[in-house]
Amino acid sequence: MTSPDPDGERARELDRLILHSWSKHGTTNPFTVARGEGVRLWDYDGREYLDFSSQLVNTNIGHAHPRVVEAIQRQAAELATVAPATTNLRRGEAAERILSTIDDMAAVFFTNGGADAVENAIRMARIHTGRAKVLSHYRSYHGNTGAAVNATGDHRRVGNEFSTGHVHCFGPFLYRSEFWAESEEQECERALQHARRVIEAEGPSTFAAILVESVPGTAGILVPPAGYLQGLRELADRHGIVLILDEVMAGFGRTGRWFAHQHDGVRPDLVTFAKGVNSGYVPVGGVIMAEHILDTFRERAIPGGLTYAGHPLAAASIVASIDAMREERIVEHAAHLGADILGPGLAALAERHAVIGEVRGRGCFWALDLVADRATREPVDASVVAQLKGLLMERGYVPFAADNRLHVVPPLVMGDDDARAGLAILDEAFAALS
Template identity: 70%
Template sequence: MTDTVLNDAIASDPAAGDRARALDAHVFHSWSVQGQTNPFAIAGGLGTRVWDHDGREYLDFSSQLVNANIGHQHPKVVAAIKAQADVLTTVAPATTNLVRGEAAAAVLAHAPGFQSVFFTNGGADAIENAIRMARLHTGRDKVVSLYRSYHGNTGAAVVATGDWRRVPNEYARGHVHAFGPFLYRSEFWSASVEQECERALHHMRRVIEAEGPESVAAILVEAIPGTAGVIVPPPGYLAGLRELADRFGAMLIMDEVMSGFGRTGEWFAHDAHDVRPDLIAFAKGVNSGYVPVGGVVVSPEIHETFSSRVFPGGLTYSGHPLAAASIVATLDAMASEGIVDNARRIGQDVLGPGLAALAERHAMIGEARGVGVFWALDLVSDAKTRTPVGADVIGALKGALLRRGLLPFAADNRIHVVPPCVVTDDEAHRALEIYDEAFAEVAGGAAA
């Protein structure tokens, strides 16, 4: 591994690294074979960079789990959490609390036309409660979501998910799946973006009709499917879902957990599609995960349903004061420092062109797609058949990137390029150089 040594203000402590790895034997890791974990030990971070206990620095182009939108250790957010801790560290959700109200108002400032915010502890339980609200509001049961999706690891959320993680966890009822638009790997034999959109909407309509429209409570989609591959919907698709929901009396739930709060260069990804959902689930970027939090943005129509009727749901830590303070500070900093605009510009001017150039140079990159600071490289062993590369190639790429000082995000046959929204031009250009070198190394090794 090449060493990029931090300045003397950040001391290395290899003994602490050894202790962290030893103690990790007591940690049960998510989505892992417990006997095969070898986690990367992070000692600290600042902005777009993290470092290990040996003092080696890495560009964080994973944003951890695509959530550190404002970067690591933003001073305004850290200060807000510390200040709130001096005032009140916890309070019951049934009480009125000033900072909780301020957090709700801060979120609603970026969701015009919505009524209220139900706070949760993260994205999965935001999806759970959005589904519950839609079912109770409509009096119906079924939720239609996409096969290429991830909505969280709790009961209904994981069954709404489309990928392999759903299969061993299918204990919730009333879930139906459909295919969404994805021209590069089309399920509809489409020849154009327009055709893919039209056929995907026709498919969704037929699924709803076949299931019985009177039984469908909600259409649930990620504004941009993230873990499934950063699949940017074609123009007209989200608007088409809105029309279908209205036609059949269903609610449209937009999962903005990964795509919201700057990730796409918009406050919410669906803003670019001029669509108003009935419910918005959020988490991750709303405070960059500094304190666990999520929530549901609720339309006036659904809010009214529960104005004289109990909503049968709640969490002990709903609207936790430390989380609320971090939301207020994060959204204020993102607005005042132009962080959302920076994400949009970086995507348009640096990452978009740079990743397209990489795809031209490296046959392994079948497609580079994305927006803002939300991109994926779809890697193939054969450009004509679009056969996905295997886990061995992804493992080799991850190693090559780490050796060069870049912390990657990998999923299936893809490398996702997802830096914090505060990434600079120089950092993005350096990352592109590292990706270029890593692909050349792995392709050379494969050829050998």
């Protein structure tokens, strides 16, 4: 038996100095990661794992992609940091690359991550309209800064409600419908009517924005029914409301298109991004805006900014990431994985294991809704999910779990054989769970 790596022991010892997100200090036992390459991670004892979490669904291009690493190294030697008010070629190239992935948008406002991207999108909408209220979904997550966490609908909002002007409604989710719907068409129609009535009851002239994730991610990978996003677009147009689509998790190839809303042919006013734009190699996010929003800030200064906005290391990593994704056809590969391997493979698992109540998703963005009873759709409790996570880690599979769900969200560069290997591990773990 080999002795533990001293670096791993030291990492665990020093981890006690860190207060981890969303946790009580001293109660966590985090996975200790030494290095990553492609779709694999290694701990300090040399054990290898397939990363089916993409960490927090952000390493779209995989770990340590050589082209992105080299771009960061080259930029660090040339210009490691520069003030956000300056002009820098790499920053401009990053904006150019981002705008090349989306139609009819005019400019990019850079931030440090997804939460402050949402924060600034809300600010822009409020300034553009002169109104305050923001409508968002209960089943959503938009970040953990002031307005973003209030726009969030899930339980993490509670205890953080310090900003004002936030109104919530239920978005479509047929499997656990709030509207007694029996079809996707009914769910879409009734969810839109619900949103319409909330806006009417709150006063249409008071709303600055409708803010939704194009595909709600942490809430359960809830692919919207056909026509829903377009219905929100029509509702926003009717009342002069800005439509903000949050693509922080779903964007940059995750669903098999550059942006998830492109599946629906909808035109947003503002789009927030982070995560997959450079796979999180350097912290970055931002807001993509349409021309009419940009016009508001041609004569009026935007009242906000960040020291590291458009950081040159982040900009270099964006340029390299998007170039590599184009040349290696990574977005197209994500669509193939979803249509030909993950989608059919997960459906086959659901046929074999009664604990899987529903499979939903597209591209490399899937969720398994785990139930104690398929007839009642009662969710499994936390102990079942914890047991499943342990079984997967034992088998060298890094999972992403939330509430009663297992999300299957590998890097978009995962090969077909590795994807099939991951499905085989899932099959084994579910069998052991039963």
